[in-house]
Each structure stands twice: as C-alpha cells, then as structure tokens.
Amino acid sequence: MIAEKCHHDFRRSLGRPNLKSEYVKEISAICGMCPHGCWVRAHVIEGELVAVSADPDPRFGNLCERGRLAPKIVYSPDRIRIPLVRSGPKGKIHFREATWDEALDRIAEQFMDIRNRYGAHALASYMGAGTLEDGLSAFFKKVLEPFGSPNDIDCGSVCYVSSRILAPLTTLGIEGDALTPDFENTGSIILWGTNPLKDGIPDKVKRIREARRKGASLICVDPRRNGLAHNADLWVPLLPGTDGALALALINIVIQRKWFDRRFVDRWTLGFDELASYAATFTPEKAGEICGVDPALILRLASALSPDSRAAMDFYSGLEYAPSGVQNTRALFSLAALSGNLDVEGGLYIHAYPHALFREYEYNPAIPPLGALEFPLFYALAGRAHISGLPDAVLHDDPYPVRGLLLVGGSPYLSYPDPERWKQVYDQLNFMAVIDRFIPEEAAWADIILPATTYYEIESYHLYRDHVRMRSKVIEPVGEARNDSMVLSAIARRLGCGSSFPGSEEEIVDHAFADRRQLLRIMKAGPGVARLPLAERRTRKYESGHLRSDGKPGFPTPSGKFEFASVLLERYGYDALPVYTDPRASTVNHDSMLMLTTGARTRGRFNSQYLDRQELALNREPVLEINPIDAEIRGIKNGDRVSLRTDLGEIVLEARVTTGICHGTVHAPFGGGSRRHHGLWRKAHVNSVIPSHMRDPISGYPVVKAVVCNVSKVDTDADLCDGVSPCVEYAEDSVNSTTER
Numbered sequence: 001m002i003a004e005k006c007h008h009d010f011r012r013s014l015g016r017p018n019l020k021s022e023y024v025k026e027i028s029a030i031c032g033m034c035p036h037g038c039w040v041r042a043h044v045i046e047g048e049l050v051a052v053s054a055d056p057d058p059r060f061g062n063l064c065e066r067g068r069l070a071p072k073i074v075y076s077p078d079r080i081r082i083p084l085v086r087s088g089p090k091g092k093i094h095f096r097e098a099t100w101d102e103a104l105d106r107i108a109e110q111f112m113d114i115r116n117r118y119g120a121h122a123l124a125s126y127m128g129a130g131t132l133e134d135g136l137s138a139f140f141k142k143v144l145e146p147f148g149s150p151n152d153i154d155c156g157s158v159c160y161v162s163s164r165i166l167a168p169l170t171t172l173g174i175e176g177d178a179l180t181p182d183f184e185n186t187g188s189i190i191l192w193g194t195n196p197l198k199d200g201i202p203d204k205v206k207r208i209r210e211a212r213r214k215g216a217s218l219i220c221v222d223p224r225r226n227g228l229a230h231n232a233d234l235w236v237p238l239l240p241g242t243d244g245a246l247a248l249a250l251i252n253i254v255i256q257r258k259w260f261d262r263r264f265v266d267r268w269t270l271g272f273d274e275l276a277s278y279a280a281t282f283t284p285e286k287a288g289e290i291c292g293v294d295p296a297l298i299l300r301l302a303s304a305l306s307p308d309s310r311a312a313m314d315f316y317s318g319l320e321y322a323p324s325g326v327q328n329t330r331a332l333f334s335l336a337a338l339s340g341n342l343d344v345e346g347g348l349y350i351h352a353y354p355h356a357l358f359r360e361y362e363y364n365p366a367i368p369p370l371g372a373l374e375f376p377l378f379y380a381l382a383g384r385a386h387i388s389g390l391p392d393a394v395l396h397d398d399p400y401p402v403r404g405l406l407l408v409g410g411s412p413y414l415s416y417p418d419p420e421r422w423k424q425v426y427d428q429l430n431f432m433a434v435i436d437r438f439i440p441e442e443a444a445w446a447d448i449i450l451p452a453t454t455y456y457e458i459e460s461y462h463l464y465r466d467h468v469r470m471r472s473k474v475i476e477p478v479g480e481a482r483n484d485s486m487v488l489s490a491i492a493r494r495l496g497c498g499s500s501f502p503g504s505e506e507e508i509v510d511h512a513f514a515d516r517r518q519l520l521r522i523m524k525a526g527p528g529v530a531r532l533p534l535a536e537r538r539t540r541k542y543e544s545g546h547l548r549s550d551g552k553p554g555f556p557t558p559s560g561k562f563e564f565a566s567v568l569l570e571r572y573g574y575d576a577l578p579v580y581t582d583p584r585a586s587t588v589n590h591d592s593m594l595m596l597t598t599g600a601r602t603r604g605r606f607n608s609q610y611l612d613r614q615e616l617a618l619n620r621e622p623v624l625e626i627n628p629i630d631a632e633i634r635g636i637k638n639g640d641r642v643s644l645r646t647d648l649g650e651i652v653l654e655a656r657v658t659t660g661i662c663h664g665t666v667h668a669p670f671g672g673g674s675r676r677h678h679g680l681w682r683k684a685h686v687n688s689v690i691p692s693h694m695r696d697p698i699s700g701y702p703v704v705k706a707v708v709c710n711v712s713k714v715d716t717d718a719d720l721c722d723g724v725s726p727c728v729e730y731a732e733d734s735v736n737s738t739t740e741r
C-alpha cells in the first residue's frame with residue numbers, strides 16, 4: 001500500500017499520474033550532475049531520464065537540488081546538441097550546424113596552422129570544473145603537451161592547488177588529499193572556511209552528523225554562518241581574509257600556555273623558535289582587532305585545542321583567496337601539529353602513506369609555461385601553466401604570443417577578475433574552440449563549439465576514498481553530444497598525438513585499472529562496486545618511519561621535519577614562516593568601508609559549472625548579504641537595491657539584511673554577467689569589481705574573498721538593464737545559430 005502511494009506520488013510529480021509504474025525503469029546510478037559521485041536512482045521512461053531520487057545507501061546515497069533537477073538540465077533547450085561553426089562576426093552568437101568531422105578537422109587544421117606560424121607554445125588549453133569527472137581528469141589534463149605546448153591550464157589556477165598542494169607540501173610534504181579529519185574519534189570538529197553542506201562529498205556531512213550525535217562539538221570559523229554553522233556549538237565570525245591572524249593568535253595561545261609537546265617540537269619540527277617569536281605579536285586582543293572577533297571568543301575557540309581535548313580540523317577553499325592564502329593555510333596546518341592534533345586519533349589523520357619527497361616540475365627555460373615566471377612554485381609543485389599568464393601572452397605577446405585556445409567545460413570570463421579584459425583576450429585570438437554542455441559566454445568569440453555529454457550519458461568510473469564504482473550509462477547522449485574525453489582524444493588523433501590518450505571509454509577504464517585487473521574483473525562481474533584496500537591504521541607515523549617511502553622516520557620534506565619554516569618557500573624567495581598579510585594593507589582609510597567576500601558555494605552550481613543555468617537560480621536577483629548593524633548605518637532595508645563599489649567599479653544587487661554574516665562584511669554571489677541572465681543578474685558580474693592585480697604571491701590566486709568595498713542604497717528606479725530584454729537578445733542570437741547549415 002505504501003509502495004503504491006509512493007509510486008502514485010512519483011507519477012504525479014512527473015505530471016503523469018496515470019502512467020503505469022512498469023513503464024518507469026529505476027536504475028541504480030552515480031549522479032551525473034557533478035563530480036561528487038552521490039549514489040542515486042535514475043528513473044527512466046523509454047530511454048529518457050524523467051526523475052532522480054536518492055539511493056537508500058546510508059553512506060553514499062544523496063540528492064541535492066542540482067541532482068534533483070537533472071532531467072531539466074540534461075534536456076534543457078539551451079543544451080548544445082550539435083557541433084557549431086561560426087558563421088558571423090566575432091562577439092555574436094552566430095553559428096551554423098556542422099558535422100563532427102568538419103568541426104574536428106577545422107580545429108586540427110587551425111591548431112596546425114598556429115603551430116607552424118608561431119610554435120606549439122602559441123596554443124593553450126583551459127579545463128574548467130566541468131572536466132572533473134574521474135576518467136577525464138585522470139588522462140586528459142595535458143591534452144596539448146604531446147603536441148609540444150607547455151600551456152595546458154586548468155581550474156587549479158583558481159581552486160584547490162593553494163590549499164591542497166602548495167600549503168601542505170611546503171609544510172609537511174604531503175598533499176591535502178592524503179589527510180582526513182578524524183571526525184569519528186574527536187572531541188571537537190572545527191570547520192574553518194569550508195561548508196561541506198554546500199560543497200563537498202556528501203558522506204562528509206553524514207560523518208559529521210554522526211560524530212555530533214556521539215557527542216563531538218562543532219565549531220565553525222567563517223565570515224558567514226551558513227550550512228552546518230546554523231547548529232554549531234560555536235560560530236566564530238571573522239572578517240574575510242584574516243584567517244591567518246586568527247590562526248597565529250591560536251598558535252600563540254598554545255605556545256604561551258605550554259599546550260604543545262616539547263619532545264615533538266624538538267625532534268620533528270623546523271622553525272619553532274622563529275614561529276613562536278612571530279606568533280607572539282598576535283595576542284588575542286590584537287587578533288581580535290584584526291579579525292573583528294571578541295578576544296573572549298578566541299579564547300573559547302582555543303580551549304578546543306588544549307591538551308585534554310582532541311580537535312579534527314577541516315579547512316578548504318575559504319582561505320585560498322586572500323593576500324596570504326597559502327600562508328594562512330600553512331598556519332592552520334602548523335596549529336594542528338603544534339596542538340597535538342596531527343596524525344592522531346581524532347585529529348587530522350594521514351590516511352594515505354607512505355610518501356616520496358615531492359617532485360619539483362621543471363620546464364624548458366626558453367619556453368616557460370604561462371605564469372611559471374611569476375608564480376614559480378605553483379608550476380614547480382602543480383606542474384601546470386597558470387591562467388594569470390594567458391591575457392598578457394594573447395594581448396601583448398608576453399612572454400611570447402598565444403593565438404589559439406581550447407576551452408573545455410569552463411569559463412574564465414565568469415570565474416576570474418576583469419571580465420572586460422577576457423573579452424579583449426578572446427577578441428584577439430586567432431582561433432578558439434569550446435567543448436561544453438551549454439553555450440558559455442565565451443561562445444560569442446568561439447570559432448567552433450562542440451557538444452559534450454553529462455555524466456549520465458557516459459561510461460566511466462568513480463573513485464571514493466575507500467571504494468570504487470563503475471559509472472554506467474543511464475541514457476544515450478542527447479543530440480550528437482559526445483564524452484569530452486572522446487572529443488579530446490579525436491582532436492589529439494588529428495594532431496598526430498592519438499597514441500598519448502585512451503581512444504574509447506573502455507580504454508579509459510582499462511588504463512585506470514591497469515595494475516588492478518582483478519579488481520576490475522570483480523566489479524564487472526558483480527554489482528560494479530568494490531572496496532579499496534586502505535593502508536593499515538597507524539598514528540604518529542613520522543616516528544615509526546611509515547610516512548616516508550624510504551622508510552626513515554620523519555616527514556617527506558626537504559628537512560625531514562614538519563616545517564613551520566619552509567625550506568622550499570625560502571628557496572623560492574618567499575617568507576619561510578606562515579606570515580600574515582592583511583587584505584586592507586594598501587587601503588589608506590577604511591573606516592567607513594566593508595570587507596567583501598564573494599562566491600560562497602551553493603548547491604545550485606558546481607564551481608563555474610551551471611552558473612548561468614536559469615533552472616538552478618536560487619535567487620531571483622543577485623543578493624548582497626549585509627549585517628543589520630552595517631545596514632542600519634547606511635539606511636538599507638531588506639530588499640533594497642544597493643550599490644557595491646570598489647576602486648574598479650560598481651554593481652547593483654538586492655540587499656538581504658541578515659545576522660548570518662559578520663559585522664563589517666558583505667557577501668556577493670559570483671556568476672552574474674552573462675547574456676543569458678535576466679534582470680540585475682545580467683550586470684552583476686562580481687568579478688568586474690575585483691582587482692585582478694591583487695593576488696596571493698605564491699599561488700597567484702586572485703583575492704576574491706577579501707576586498708575592501710563600499711555599499712550604499714540605490715535611490716533611483718532607473719532601468720538597470722539598459723532597457724534590453726536579455727531573453728529577446730539571446731533568442732535572436734540562437735535563431736541565427738540554427739538557420740544556416
């Protein structure tokens with residue numbers, strides 16, 4: 001009876017109450033909307049995905065709003081279904097349909113031509129968050145390298161590398177992905193600049209909730225009280241970009257109160273005395289002033305780090321976009337180690353080991369990869385070109401000309417500061433090809449646009465920390481869309497580099513499991529899921545020699561120690577200690593100003609993917625969050641239109657007055673500014689007011705989360721869209737895209 005009612009509700013939700021349930025096929029699948037790999041049940045009628053529900057699996061079963069809306073996204077009228085070739089002037093979306101062969105041949109022809117005229121380095125590729133599917137990112141990240149170009153760029157230029165590679169490698173010699181906060185065995189969970197509810201692997205949220213049920217307290221350190229912070233035991237609202245000062249104050253407290261293990265410090269760390277004397281200047285009072293946090297709250301936070309408690313710290317991208325983003329993250333690793341919470345039960349546990357000393361990537365000095373001269377450590381540790389170098393190469397031939405761009409599943413125009421400059425870059429290119437699911441803003445300058453599949457339309461695999469699951473195709477590709485991997489493989493074949501990449505979906509899986517054939521056989525024969533063997537659980541592995549691949553005790557760093565003072569940073573000319581830089585340092589008078597943080601993650605989008613999808617718009621208008629105290633001073637009420645200004649310009653948003661953001665701070669969403677947007681969204685490109693020259697000197701990341709700004713109420717009812725109906729303009733462009741063949 002209950003089952004029948006469920007079926008009835010389900011049929012009604014499809015708008016087809018009389019549909020016989022036997023027509024609905026329920027397929028166990030991995031969600032195809034983002035790379036987080038939630039397990040779902042896909043409901044399919046006659047080969048069409050009609051609905052998605054969460055899989056009942058207690059650990060991996062999950063469904064967010066983006067996942068639930070999959071049918072709308074997959075079959076959106078804006079989906080690119082057929083290869084398109086430019087048929088009108090640059091700057092307009094004027095295309096005609098083409099065959100795959102014609103489009104791919106043209107790309108190869110143009111790339112060959114550019115290589116012949118300027119050299120292979122005149123070609124660059126950019127892979128955005130849309131390419132993070134496991135099979136694709138494992139084998140196709142450097143698609144131009146076999147063709148001779150060092151300029152394969154990816155979204156690591158703006159996410160992940162700072163906090164997961166640069167900061168941990170320069171501190172303990174281990175990448176962040178090998179570290180797991182041991183929520184299950186801790187007394188306090190400290191979420192710092194991360195919101196697992198909105199962005200992250202869903203089983204992390206379940207683990208946190210389970211740990212809380214067993215008694216762990218939850219502390220959230222963030223300018224915004226969002227997600228899990230709503231029910232936290234302690235919310236520490238700090239001003240954006242000041243995390244390093246707070247971390248140093250906590251280090252100071254741990255040292256002053258002798259909460260650290262002297263034997264650990266003497267035997268296993270480098271630079272303790274220097275760190276102690278630097279951190280001594282960050283008293284709770286001084287840090288309170290810098291961070292806008294009551295010193296008493298800092299002391300409460302510190303008590304979670306006392307020797308009689310255990311703290312599992314989790315920190316991520318919230319810290320990356322500050323003037324000292326890498327160093328701020330290093331300060332947190334240092335805090336974890338100093339307070340006795342590194343590689344212990346209930347602390348920040350190193351789950352994957354052993355580790356060789358990290359590799360430093362080298363390049364041909366005659367042709368440096370883009371950005372490698374300006375951000376040398378980024379290249380040395382990440383082994384990738386940096387997007388910061390692309391505009392100058394295209395616009396000023398500096399350090400050499402770049403003339404061709406392959407853009408895959410990403411939008412620098414939406415994701416990076418200074419969108420007007422990006423338009424100039426696209427305008428200046430000789431040739432640009434785009435592979436995506438939807439037409440990005442860049443398409444107005446593209447020469448070829450190729451339709452990519454969602455993950456529901458491909459075969460692949462998904463790796464979890466301790467599991468692997470085959471990704472089975474749920475539906476046939478929409479229109480003529482193809483798996484991005486196979487498109488890249490086809491381009492590589494035409495460029496004479498086909499042997500460098502898997503040529504079919506089956507080959508991708510075979511390559512991925514080349515050294516685990518037995519596992520692959522088991523998965524293929526069974527339900528498609530297998531457990532991965534985990535390294536034996538051991539704590540304090542630096543003592544026993546299990547952390548380093550040479551079997552020696554210590555850390556896999558140049559000194560063999562946990563480096564409060566980093567040998568590598570010093571060698572590359574940076575501060576060896578986790579030195580804090582204040583985001584307001586260059587502002588003369590900031591008394592009446594606010595700190596702007598931007599781009600908090602939402603469940604509606606995945607990084608820059610789906611940013612302009614109307615189906616996923618969580619707010620009708622772009623919302624500026626502002627604290628009631630700051631709003632009252634400025635006479636701003638909920639729903640008012642407000643102007644957000646920086647040295648670079650102004651955008652208009654709708655005010656949301658909320659106690660969920662700390663006093664002195666405002667938050668604006670990113671992702672506006674596309675021709676597909678409506679109303680205020682259309683001009684609210686927050687990256688247009690972010691200075692592009694403000695960057696973390698180590699990672700090169702733009703300072704998008706700590707910008708001095710001014711906010712005031714907009715009194716006029718002026719037409720903020722210049723009287724243009726974005727729907728009409730886009731519709732006209734689209735008509736052009738399909739009438740010529």
Ligand code: SF4
Pocket residue numbers: 031032033034035036037038062063064065066067068202
């Ligand atoms: S987070 Fe949402 S969109 Fe991503 S895999 Fe999970 S359900 Fe799908």
